[in-house]
Amino acid sequence: MDTKSLMIHTATALFQQKGYKTVGLNEILKACNVTKGALYHHFPNGKEELLIACLNGLKETITAEIETIIRGHKSTKEATQAILDKLIYNLETEGTITGYTFSSIVSEMATVSEPVRRACSALYENIQHIYAAKLVTDGFSSESASDLALMLTASIEGAMMLCLTQKSTDPLKTIAKRLPHLFE
């Protein structure tokens, strides 16, 4: 992998796990064996530019993954279960957040940096758009489809946060039990 992608890849993981401020440049640099010169060569505006690059990268990844899962199931209901299963699996094996969530970044940066806020917003919008599209093919009106899509993202993201505090995957499992009722 080229240096730039390597940096984005490593930084993304660290940011998701520990948040933006908590992770120092030196920590990122050491983790991927790259020097400061290289970082500032590829990201002249430093740490925040790297973060935005991470968020954009995340957008590609998440969009792709969710889309393939969704395409592989006949209705949003089944697809949601599959997505939650994957989230739970990731959390149980890796022990940290790896997947479709980046709450740590949102909550500490949204009020502080406008460019970062916009990048996060675009990401969420994307996810909701995918859900909404599938819900429309399920037969929902476009209005209730986008409402439900928001409801989905919100509860998943919230459950993720509860999992973090409880050090358990139970919240996601509970959500998995209750979300299907939304589609009836």
Place this chain on the structure above:
Amino acid sequence: MDTKSLMIHTATALFQQKGYKTVGLNEILKACNVTKGALYHHFPNGKEELLIACLNGLKETITAEIETIIRGHKSTKEATQAILDKLIYNLETEGTITGYTFSSIVSEMATVSEPVRRACSALYENIQHIYAAKLVTDGFSSESASDLALMLTASIEGAMMLCLTQKSTDPLKTIAKRLPHLFE
């Protein structure tokens, strides 16, 4: 107000708005016109001890507020609407998070500090317990009551995060439209 309470009060607001790492001790100190000596007199273990004091204070406040709202409405359905209304009102008037949410702290600290994680966990547990109790009086079984309580906290917390990224109260409003369906 005495110095200690003043510090907790000020720090709570700052932590909720900007997160833990983002807010420096000097910023807090300046905001409430208190010196470092005073801080380390009341909180010998420094910043993290202050944060935990904030979370415990938040627990009292949130518990009390939610409980009075819940007591003032006949079912969980109505109470939830009232709570969301208040959340929306706060967000619109203050422009920042003030209320029942502390996602910023959770997501950046849960994986880093065990005492902080426990404090956050206790807080969420408390909230869910209040919801669940009301749901039981509504006629739900204790199992589905606690499931629904989790669902409530998760989706509200998630919607809050979406509000933050969108700089809008729409996500909370959408949630308000959809949550009632859960109770049927």
Place this chain on the structure above:
DNA sequence: CCTAACATACCAACCGGTCTGTATGCCATG
């Protein structure tokens, strides 16, 4: 030989935390 891609030494600013100093109030004793 020139430019992209680094490497490395360095920097000021800031961080959380500690240190010593001091004003003030209480309280027991002579």
Place this chain on the structure above:
DNA sequence: CATGGCATACAGACCGGTTGGTATGTTAGG
């Protein structure tokens, strides 16, 4: 009732370490 002693509640200078960021040097490929 004055006084010494001691604890509480600060104030503010100071500290080492780390932060993000920069400036300059080196190297390899076209």
